Amino acid sequence: MLPIVSHPCYSFPFPDKHRFPMSKFGLLMAHLRQTGIATSANSFRPGRCRDDWVHAVHCPDYVARFRSNQQTRKELRRMNLPWSEDLVRRTLIAPAGTVLTAQLALHYGVACHQAGGTHHAHHDYAAGFCIINDLAITAKVLLHRNRLQRVLIFDCDVHQGDGTARLLQEEPGAVTCSIHCGRNFPFTKALSDLDVALEDDLGDEAYLNVVSDSLYQLLDRYQPELVLYVAGVDIYEGDPLGRLRVSRAGLRERERMVLSELKRRRIPVASVIGGGYDDDRSALAQRHAMVTEEAGRLWTDSAEDRA
Numbered sequence: 001m002l003p004i005v006s007h008p009c010y011s012f013p014f015p016d017k018h019r020f021p022m023s024k025f026g027l028l029m030a031h032l033r034q035t036g037i038a039t040s041a042n043s044f045r046p047g048r049c050r051d052d053w054v055h056a057v058h059c060p061d062y063v064a065r066f067r068s069n070q071q072t073r074k075e076l077r078r079m080n081l082p083w084s085e086d087l088v089r090r091t092l093i094a095p096a097g098t099v100l101t102a103q104l105a106l107h108y109g110v111a112c113h114q115a116g117g118t119h120h121a122h123h124d125y126a127a128g129f130c131i132i133n134d135l136a137i138t139a140k141v142l143l144h145r146n147r148l149q150r151v152l153i154f155d156c157d158v159h160q161g162d163g164t165a166r167l168l169q170e171e172p173g174a175v176t177c178s179i180h181c182g183r184n185f186p187f188t189k190a191l192s193d194l195d196v197a198l199e200d201d202l203g204d205e206a207y208l209n210v211v212s213d214s215l216y217q218l219l220d221r222y223q224p225e226l227v228l229y230v231a232g233v234d235i236y237e238g239d240p241l242g243r244l245r246v247s248r249a250g251l252r253e254r255e256r257m258v259l260s261e262l263k264r265r266r267i268p269v270a271s272v273i274g275g276g277y278d279d280d281r282s283a284l285a286q287r288h289a290m291v292t293e294e295a296g297r298l299w300t301d302s303a304e305d306r307a
C-alpha cells in the first residue's frame with residue numbers, strides 16, 4: 001500500500017494573486033483522487049502537532065506570537081504570508097502530517113505527504129513562506145521517540161534548506177543535504193552536512209547526475225534508517241522562483257530515480273512536496289503529483305513489495 005497523508009485545511013481561501021499558491025494542496029489531492037492513486041483505503045489525516053514537538057525545535061515565544069498574530073511588521077514581511085486563523089490552523093497541523101508520513105514510511109516502506117518541506121523556518125522566525133519546520137520536528141521525533149539512529153533529509157527543492165540545516169546542527173543523528181541553485185534565495189546560506197550549489201540554467205542530464213551522485217554518496221556514508229525526501233518542483237524550467245532548466249520529463253525522472261534507489265536499498269522514504277510556483281495552479285499540482293505517482297508505480301506494481 002502507498003500511504004497518502006493530507007488534510008482538507010491545507011488549502012483555504014487565500015488571495016489569488018499572491019505568489020504563494022495556497023490552493024495547490026487541495027488541487028493536488030483532487031488530482032490524486034481522480035487518477036485513483038488516493039482512495040479512502042490509503043488516505044491518512046493528521047491531527048494538530050503536539051506543542052512539545054514544536055517547542056523542541058522552535059522558540060515558544062515565537063510560536064505564541066505567531067498564533068496570536070503579534071508578530072512585528074518586519075517579521076510578517078519575512079514570513080511573506082498574510083496572517084489568518086486558517087493559516088495558523090494549517091501551520092500547526094502540517095508538521096504532524098510529516099511526522100505521520102515518516103512513521104507510516106517506517107511501517108510500509110514509503111509514504112507521501114501532500115504538503116510539507118517548510119525548510120526556511122528558523123528557531124524564532126519565519127521566512128520564505130515557512131513558519132514551522134516540519135523536517136526538523138520530524139527528524140527529532142524519529143530520533144528520540146522512534147529511536148532511530150540516523151535520518152537523512154534529502155532536500156531537492158531549488159532553494160537551500162537553511163532552516164533545517166541550522167535547527168539540526170546539534171543533532172548528530174540527523175544528516176542534512178541540500179541540492180539547490182547557488183544564486184537563489186536564501187542569499188546567506190547555512191551549512192548542511194552536504195550542500196550542492198548548482199549553477200543557473202542547469203539542464204536535465206547534469207542535474208540528474210548531481211542528484212544521483214549525491215544520494216549514493218550519502219547513503220553509502222551514513223546508512224540512514226529513513227530518508228525524508230523534499231521533492232520541491234521549483235527546479236522546473238517554467239517555475240518563476242527557480243533558476244534551473246529541468247524539464248517535466250527530467251523532474252519525473254528525478255522522482256523515479258530517487259525513489260527506486262531507496263527501494264532497491266530497502267530504506268524507508270517519506271516524501272514531502274516542498275516548493276513549487278506557477279500561476280497555472282492545476283499544472284503546478286500535477287507536477288507535485290509526480291513523486292506520489294512514481295511511488296505508486298514502484299511500490300504497488302508487484303505483490304512482493306507488500307511483504
Ligand SMILES: [Zn+2]
Pocket residue numbers: 157158159232234274275276
Ligand atoms: Zn523552494
